[in-house]
Amino acid sequence: AVVSTQSGHYGRAEDKENRERNDQAKKENIMLQEKLLERDKAMKELQDQLNDIVRNKSLQFDAIISKKDAECDLLTADVEEKEKSTDCDSALIPLLSNFV
Secondary structure (H helix, E strand, C coil): CCCHHHHHHHHHHHHHHHHHHHHHHHHHHHHHHHEEEEEEHHHHHHHHHHHHHHHHHHHHHHHHHHHHHHHHHHHHHHHHHHHHHHHHHHHHHHHHHHCC
16 A cells, blocks of 8 residues: 555556566576577487487497407308318328328
8 A cells, every 4th residue: 555645656666667677587587498498409419419429339339240250250160161171181191191
């Protein structure tokens, strides 16, 4: 309740100042929310990029491992083949030594 006209005048001026402060605070709040949304969007883009990098590296490692596994399989087969031929040579040596 306004007691006098003079205090009523001040009351309306204070109301106006409060409304202006509230309006300014709302504008600042909206700007901050927009900045937060921009930050969240940037963070999501970075996370997506990081996920892509990790996925690509994982695929590269899988390819390298598969290639190395194939190389090992070839080497193993080669060693086994040489062992077989060595076994045959070992069996032939005593036979051949009989002829020498």
